[in-house]
Amino acid sequence: MVIFIHGLWLHATSWESWITFFGEHGYEAQAPGWPGDHATVEATRADPDGLAGHGIDDVVEHYAAIISALPERPILIGHSFGGMIAQKLLGMDLAAAAVAIDAAQIKGVLPVPLSALRSAFPVFKNPANAHRSVSLTAEQFRYAFGNAITEEESDALHAKWSIPAPGKPLFEAAAANFNPHSPAKVDTSNQNRGPLLLMTGGRDHTVPEAVTKSTLKQYRHSSAVTDFMEFPDRAHSLTIDSGWREIAEAALAWLKNQGL
Template structure:
């Protein structure tokens, strides 16, 4: 009997790990063995996370990478990684360290070397950057801020419903680290993009994403030009940053599954 391939789903800022539950059901039905662990300090439920933001605060990129590396080490075999937003950056770092057999990075936060900084991305992250002390805090979005950063390509009612269902406070530290990445030779946002032996990588981008605009993802793709390992790009022109959790999530998941099958995974 063949052992199911493990899949680790990695959420990004402001979403709880349980936002992956529909993906877990789909991946399980397709014969994979998916899990969606939270970031270090994340409580088990959305309600607990909102009540205890201090448990989430002050975890940086390296903390999150090490956390998931330990989880991967306990799986028994290298997993497929699927990450959204900062989870997409974490997935790329782990793939570059040869800890995964493949990765799908959806609207992934910018890695070191990526230069475009669109105004919409600045506005989406302003709730964190407006106060330097937020580097060591966990910051929540309002429903209006969520609508700009995540839900701009869907209806207001759906955006507000997703906000109520899945949003939690997010640590400010990763955003400050990513913002300083191109000035820091030892930045935790650095990814081994030149790794020739890594597994295949799929970058996905939403054409209407305010938080990680298409220009950021295309600049990320260019960072991999020195590696002959498979690096592909799929664009969803009419989708925003909510594309993994909104009513169109199955289209995104289906594209990821189709790509994995084409890679023999």
Template sequence: MSTSVVFIHGLWLHATSWQPWIDLFADRGYHAVAPGWPGDAETVEQTRANPDALAGHGIDDVVEHYARIIEALPAKPILIGHSFGGMIAQKLLGLDLGAAAVAVDAAQIKGVLPLPLSTLRSGFPVLGNPANKNRAVSLTEEQFRYAFGNAVSERESAELFARWSIPAPGKPLFEAAAANFNPRSPAKVNTANESRGPLLLIAGGRDHTVPEVVVRATLKQYRHSHAVTDIVDFPDKAHSLTIDSGWREVAETALTWLKGQNL
């Protein structure tokens, strides 16, 4: 029986943006799937046409959604998440619902203190208006360029925006922003879990949305667990690293690491 891999997208990208990864992992013998978040429609176009279906879903809603998907699988899957999907993957791993996890440019979990100016600017289209907490918000092409596509050409960034961008619920960003002031924050991850599967954190050195300093601060949150926690940095990549022309290098790195974990 092949090992399952569940890909989890983050804000502003549709689940189908994982298709090249799904094909690659399938070629390597994995059973790979990329279910959308609650409210996601089957296609980018359909999701854009009904943004209200995404509105109001928070971190706990997304975790519960993927937990139900995982429960239907024959065994614990490998979890691979990008951005907020990386946070969700860590939460699921901390709940012992994954065999391993790869968190790519993962959103800040509770306890991570660095808050770079570029992160604030990337989140401003949502956080700049408190009413957005219960709305779904779209990025403009210019905002996408800053938050995702700053390490690729302007043309490629525009193509990625046109192909994959969708509205995103504002609630997870507000929850993450308030995490360190809320003892019951949904952004809290069980980082002290000794029995969890191995975790790989991946950072992009040019990422505006989740800068490398945030990923390294996340690594420190796991210092009280002896479970495997590794980190890889791609100095020249930004937040689009899972979908842009350099995606395969990142995917191959994840595959090599998984092989090293006998997964």
């Protein structure tokens, strides 16, 4: 079983090509939404208040409950904040393995590049957004997600998949290193967890390569498998743009190498 976990500003159905791809390779796969997500992009956009106020712990508990109903621990594949959630669940021994793609920064990661701050500015510009959901304009989406693809493709992806996102997880991640009990903390020293693959796009504005490399260092005290893979010419849209299959094939090959 593979469970796909989306991040901020993308709907769960943005994984549909991945679900089909992994299904063709013998995996049962699903992509449950976050708390407050509706079944479709349109319905979620129509109810932005349903997403507001949900933080990292809410999302972790939501997916932990889904996992508890499964007959065995799943493989988790998460993008952006979904990658952070996947790491937290893996550290809690709730997953057989995890692939974290351009994962949001966890507690202990120090670099906060200017591009990441600019990507999150639509949320950070108003402290009240910690309790609201915030949408991205097509222009903001191009900077945060679509800077390595054409404007036309980026705008099409925004129109197809973008939804409002709760601001709370971004504020929680930003304050993580000042909060000893931060929900962005991951058990990186777990020796018995399943294998982890950290994937990064070298042109990502939202989660720059430096963030993922710093995340990798947080796992230095664990002997469990922690691998790193970089795609130098890809940005934050790498799971949904026209080059998604390259990323999916790399994730699949890594899982096969782990015997999963």
